[in-house]
Amino acid sequence: MADIQRDNSPDTTAVPHAVHRGDYQPPTFLVDAVALHFELDPAATLVRSRLVMRRNPLARESAGERAAPLRLDGESLTLRSLRLDGEALTADLYRLEPDGALVIPEVPDHFVLEVEVEIAPAANTELSGLYTSGGNYYTQCEAEGFRRITFFPDRPDVMARFTTTIVADRASCPILLSNGNPTEAGDLPGELPGELPGELAAGRHRAVWVDPHPKPCYLFALVAGDLVAVRGRFTTRSGREVALAIWVRRGDEDRCGHAMRSLKESMRWDEEVFGLEYDLDVFNIAALSDFNMGAMENKGLNVFNTKYVLARPDTATDADYQGIETVIAHEYFHNWTGNRVTCRDWFQLSLKEGLTVFRDQEFSADMGSRAVKRLRDVRGLRAAQFPEDAGPMAHPVRPDSYIEIDNFYTPTVYQKGAEVVRMMHTLIGAPAFRKGMDLYFERHDNQAVTIEDFAQAMQDASGIDLSHFKLWYAQAGTPEVTVSDSYDPSTRRYVLTLRQSTPPTPGQPVKRPMPIPVAMGLLDGEGRELPLRLAGENTTPAPGTRVLVLEEAEQRFEFEAVDAPPVPSLLRGYSAPVKLLGMPPERLRFLAAHDTDPFVRWESGQQYATGVMLDLVARHQRDGEAALAAPPDAGLAEAMAATLAGAAADPAFAAEALLLPGENFVADQMPVADPAAIHAVREALRAGLAARLAAPLRDAYDGLADDGPYRIDGASIGRRALRNACLGYLALGPGGVALARAQFDGGRNMTDVLAALAVLADTDSPERTEALAAFHARWRDDPLVLDKWFAIQAMARRPGRAAPDDLADIRALYTHPDFDIRNPNRVRSLAGSFAAGNPDRFHDAGGAGYRFLADVVIALDPLNGQTAARMVTPLGAWRRQAEPRAALMREALARILAVPGLSRGTYEKVSKALA
Numbered sequence: 001m002a003d004i005q006r007d008n009s010p011d012t013t014a015v016p017h018a019v020h021r022g023d024y025q026p027p028t029f030l031v032d033a034v035a036l037h038f039e040l041d042p043a044a045t046l047v048r049s050r051l052v053m054r055r056n057p058l059a060r061e062s063a064g065e066r067a068a069p070l071r072l073d074g075e076s077l078t079l080r081s082l083r084l085d086g087e088a089l090t091a092d093l094y095r096l097e098p099d100g101a102l103v104i105p106e107v108p109d110h111f112v113l114e115v116e117v118e119i120a121p122a123a124n125t126e127l128s129g130l131y132t133s134g135g136n137y138y139t140q141c142e143a144e145g146f147r148r149i150t151f152f153p154d155r156p157d158v159m160a161r162f163t164t165t166i167v168a169d170r171a172s173c174p175i176l177l178s179n180g181n182p183t184e185a186g187d188l189p190g191e192l193p194g195e196l197p198g199e200l201a202a203g204r205h206r207a208v209w210v211d212p213h214p215k216p217c218y219l220f221a222l223v224a225g226d227l228v229a230v231r232g233r234f235t236t237r238s239g240r241e242v243a244l245a246i247w248v249r250r251g252d253e254d255r256c257g258h259a260m261r262s263l264k265e266s267m268r269w270d271e272e273v274f275g276l277e278y279d280l281d282v283f284n285i286a287a288l289s290d291f292n293m294g295a296m297e298n299k300g301l302n303v304f305n306t307k308y309v310l311a312r313p314d315t316a317t318d319a320d321y322q323g324i325e326t327v328i329a330h331e332y333f334h335n336w337t338g339n340r341v342t343c344r345d346w347f348q349l350s351l352k353e354g355l356t357v358f359r360d361q362e363f364s365a366d367m368g369s370r371a372v373k374r375l376r377d378v379r380g381l382r383a384a385q386f387p388e389d390a391g392p393m394a395h396p397v398r399p400d401s402y403i404e405i406d407n408f409y410t411p412t413v414y415q416k417g418a419e420v421v422r423m424m425h426t427l428i429g430a431p432a433f434r435k436g437m438d439l440y441f442e443r444h445d446n447q448a449v450t451i452e453d454f455a456q457a458m459q460d461a462s463g464i465d466l467s468h469f470k471l472w473y474a475q476a477g478t479p480e481v482t483v484s485d486s487y488d489p490s491t492r493r494y495v496l497t498l499r500q501s502t503p504p505t506p507g508q509p510v511k512r513p514m515p516i517p518v519a520m521g522l523l524d525g526e527g528r529e530l531p532l533r534l535a536g537e538n539t540t541p542a543p544g545t546r547v548l549v550l551e552e553a554e555q556r557f558e559f560e561a562v563d564a565p566p567v568p569s570l571l572r573g574y575s576a577p578v579k580l581l582g583m584p585p586e587r588l589r590f591l592a593a594h595d596t597d598p599f600v601r602w603e604s605g606q607q608y609a610t611g612v613m614l615d616l617v618a619r620h621q622r623d624g625e626a627a628l629a630a631p632p633d634a635g636l637a638e639a640m641a642a643t644l645a646g647a648a649a650d651p652a653f654a655a656e657a658l659l660l661p662g663e664n665f666v667a668d669q670m671p672v673a674d675p676a677a678i679h680a681v682r683e684a685l686r687a688g689l690a691a692r693l694a695a696p697l698r699d700a701y702d703g704l705a706d707d708g709p710y711r712i713d714g715a716s717i718g719r720r721a722l723r724n725a726c727l728g729y730l731a732l733g734p735g736g737v738a739l740a741r742a743q744f745d746g747g748r749n750m751t752d753v754l755a756a757l758a759v760l761a762d763t764d765s766p767e768r769t770e771a772l773a774a775f776h777a778r779w780r781d782d783p784l785v786l787d788k789w790f791a792i793q794a795m796a797r798r799p800g801r802a803a804p805d806d807l808a809d810i811r812a813l814y815t816h817p818d819f820d821i822r823n824p825n826r827v828r829s830l831a832g833s834f835a836a837g838n839p840d841r842f843h844d845a846g847g848a849g850y851r852f853l854a855d856v857v858i859a860l861d862p863l864n865g866q867t868a869a870r871m872v873t874p875l876g877a878w879r880r881q882a883e884p885r886a887a888l889m890r891e892a893l894a895r896i897l898a899v900p901g902l903s904r905g906t907y908e909k910v911s912k913a914l915a
């Protein structure tokens with residue numbers, strides 16, 4: 001072995017540079033097989049790798065040029081030894097680059113490279129690569145974490161077969177997991193094909209895992225430690241027996257039932273809907289509490305944030321249960337959309353993420369209420385993706401460049417990406433979409449491909465030209481569709497005119513018209529569907545929904561044989577991720593009451609309420625508090641009363657319809673936001689509605705009381721949601737605090753307890769103090785529940801209390817003994833919930849909210865750049881605020897940017913926000 005010991009920590013003084021999509025080159029070298037050997041130790045883990053490599057025949061090397069050198073990515077690795085075809089390499093035969101890469105100038109066309117590195121998992125606070133959490137070992141490699149484990153071509157288009165040997169202390173690490181199938185385990189050292197010889201110390205044991213499926217290194221995983229399994233079985237429809245296991249810390253076994261059920265349902269659903277079966281003998285899920293995101297789809301060994309695994313009625317809300325179902329499904333579905341067929345490069349990220357979100361949305365829709373699922377997904381899109389599209393980080397679903405790829409796991413790539421897939425599904429129809437999926441797997445199994453390849457499969461399977469449609473992947477920004485229409489009773493002709501435009505975004509000043517599928521129907525004055533026939537069509541008019549495609553900047557759609565003046569119902573099911581403008585309030589009210597499409601019913605009610613709120617904000621800006629004294633808008637109050645009266649038919653839907661649009665959503669509809677006025681208006685409107693509807697709200701609340709056993713089915717969830725929506729209003733009236741307190745004390749599940757606590761937290765009462773203290777005392781040792789305690793207080797806004805006092809209380813949570821900046825869930829609970837969920841206090845005109853967020857980012861960045869960068873987002877929206885807020889937000893950003901050695905991700909977010 002060469003006597004070398006070199007550290008390649010990244011050079012933090014270099015100015016980060018951007019990677020461009022157009023610069024893609026195929027890999028110079030391929031890895032056919034990799035054998036990894038880990039000797040686990042918290043301070044000094046040895047990683048030996050044996051790579052069977054060859055030059056890529058497809059790599060471009062211009063004639064006459066010398067054969068390209070071998071370049072392997074690496075970061076924060078200590079190189080111990082290096083052998084090429086069995087020969088130790090002396091220091092003059094390789095070099096370590098400033099970015100951490102290992103370069104070997106001279107290599108043959110085929111060779112075996114053996115590398116030994118040392119890493120320090122316990123010191124890894126970035127939670128990327130191999131790290132420890134609670135004494136156990138976990139990995140996270142997507143997007144570029146594998147290079148923090150060993151030297152490797154860390155890019156998704158290098159797919160290799162992995163064999164992994166893990167050696168560890170048996171007492172502290174009884175469980176050793178990796179990708180693929182387990183082959184051997186035991187105390188004794190042994191020689192396996194492809195494995196490096198190693199000395200095994202006493203008390204240590206080992207396990208060998210073989211993954212038969214070639215995969216990119218971002219899907220590598222290792223989990224080791226003292227874990228217990230909750231087990232299950234699944235038989236695939238072709239008869240493969242799969243052993244399922246969810247690995248958690250001792251004591252959490254009774255919280256895994258819902259995750260296990262969700263997993264089995266996902267496996268069944270993917271077989272039934274897409275014909276996709278699981279392809280290994282085991283499927284493992286490991287859950288831990290220190291995790292940068294929700295979960296990770298590593299082949300055969302998914303790693304999960306405990307938030308998306310652990311649930312018991314007394315610890316988890318209905319929303320948590322639904323989140324678990326969705327995320328378990330999402331990661332499982334990646335086994336085909338992401339793992340078997342993966343991305344050629346990270347610009348194609350939405351190839352796997354948009355498609356897999358679409359799949360998990362469809363799964364959840366099939367498991368519960370399709371209508372409620374859809375409107376919630378749309379609300380999520382508008383809460384996160386629309387602001388992104390309107391802000392400094394706006395980017396196409398397939399971005400053109402990035403500085404830090406971790407910054408591009410965005411609502412645009414995920415949620416808007418899913419909407420783009422959904423539009424294809426709408427345009428070509430479900431049967432052709434299924435054929436397109438089959439063709440995609442037939443063509444590309446075990447390949448790393450592009451978004452074009454996916455669209456091509458859909459085009460070839462459907463015969464529908466999607467070339468214009470692909471603009472959705474390239475053009476950023478949210479299109480705005482304006483509607484106008486006219487009806488001529490003498491000719492019975494109805495003309496619908498739709499216009500579209502997309503605002504400019506950074507780097508894309510001029511936009512082209514997009515192909516926008518508009519699912520629509522026409523209603524007569526009684527709310528009946530009118531038969532539809534476009535001029536020139538030779539068909540019998542048929543009632544119901546049809547899809548128009550708006551492709552030009554402006555298009556007329558002329559309908560014939562329309563017997564009555566119609567009301568158009570547009571974007572049914574939210575058929576495209578656009579903003580619809582130009583619907584007058586009386587039509588919105590009509591549609592909210594009568595449309596046959598539940599999405600349009602909900603949406604029209606929300607748009608109507610938004611209009612009412614925007615009017616009130618304008619009046620508040622003009623007349624001050626006096627504007628709020630008037631009783632609530634009669635149309636809104638009547639709509640709410642009607643919702644309550646008909647709530648029994650669909651409580652979950654009624655609960656959604658009762659909620660007023662959120663403050664951030666209303667702010668997004670204004671050219672310049674006014675957070676304080678929006679908050680005042682929304683609260684006044686809520687109080688007015690609560691007073692006006694006190695009796696029916698109370699009747700509904702009492703009527704929904706449930707003494708039966710806790711159930712997590714759709715009907716029970718809907719009833720709890722409706723009851724808690726009523727509580728939100730009742731709390732504002734006389735006796736409201738006592739009602740919430742009683743629910744808090746008597747609540748038999750976390751959904752009801754937390755809803756009551758949230759209500760109390762927004763009051764200035766002794767009940768608030770007592771309830772928060774009681775909650776803390778009961779749950780102080782339960783991290784996931786304690787996260788809720790932090791979040792509720794971070795989002796609290798007490799009427800009549802001075803802003804500095806509220807902000808001081810929130811800031812005090814940062815120094816609370818239970819706050820831990822190293823735990824991303826805790827950081828998100830406090831700082832993330834505050835910035836996104838408490839707009840009035842975050843946008844405090846004194847700037848204290850901005851300063852707090854900047855302080856968190858600055859403290860977190862050196863420990864965990866990825867999570868720090870995510871926290872920057874709310875500050876980037878300064879252009880949407882008036883002075884003095886805009887200047888104070890810029891000041892907070894500038895203070896972050898001035899910190900030396902900023903992580904690449906935080907640097908990118910902050911510098912783009914200030915550009």
Ligand code: B3K
Pocket residue numbers: 142143293295296297330331334353406409
């Ligand atoms: N693919 C992962 C996300 C990885 C994020 C890396 N910064 C989880 C998912 O989307 O399923």
Ligand code: ZN
Pocket residue numbers: 330334352353356
């Ligand atoms: Zn995903």
